Amino acid sequence: MEDRNKNKDELLLELDSLRKRVLELEITKAKEDKYKQIVENANSIILLMNTKGVITFFNQYAQRFFGFHEQEILGKSVLGTIVPDKDSSGKDLISMINDIVKNPERHFVNENENMRRNGEPVRILWSNKALIDKHGNIEEILCIGNKVVKPE
Numbered sequence: 001m002e003d004r005n006k007n008k009d010e011l012l013l014e015l016d017s018l019r020k021r022v023l024e025l026e027i028t029k030a031k032e033d034k035y036k037q038i039v040e041n042a043n044s045i046i047l048l049m050n051t052k053g054v055i056t057f058f059n060q061y062a063q064r065f066f067g068f069h070e071q072e073i074l075g076k077s078v079l080g081t082i083v084p085d086k087d088s089s090g091k092d093l094i095s096m097i098n099d100i101v102k103n104p105e106r107h108f109v110n111e112n113e114n115m116r117r118n119g120e121p122v123r124i125l126w127s128n129k130a131l132i133d134k135h136g137n138i139e140e141i142l143c144i145g146n147k148v149v150k151p152e
Contacts, residue, residue, distance in 0.1 A: 039059055042059065043061060049140065054078075055077070107128045124147060125145065126145045129141070
């Protein structure tokens with residue numbers, strides 16, 4: 001009988017532990033859903049690119065702003081899609097993108113010409129932040145942008 005009570009107590013403890021874990025997972029899921037909702041509903045361009053300049057995330061606002069659907073842009077380089085090789089003044093944007101992915105801290109904030117799917121040039125003020133992996137290496141660059149509006 002004593003062994004049976006011991007097993008029952010162990011099972012009750014395990015059940016309590018599992019209930020707590022389920023609650024933790026529900027809270028984590030709720031937080032993830034909230035962050036996703038914030039990112040998708042922000043009125044800012046939010047994108048991630050890897051260290052080769054390839055787009056790995058493109059929020060809904062970015063899709064509407066640039067005119068690309070997610071499936072058309074993910075896996076593509078920023079160069080030739082939303083960043084021209086050179087801007088209208090002749091500035092080399094290939095070098096700029098290469099430097100951003102290697103040295104994002106130098107480009108914490110930068111303004112440059114971008115282009116929409118239809119070829120329309122547009123100036124964007126970008127904030128860039130390196131996302132670092134557990135080994136201290138740059139994994140991706142978080143880029144948040146807003147259209148520069150010139151006063152009339």
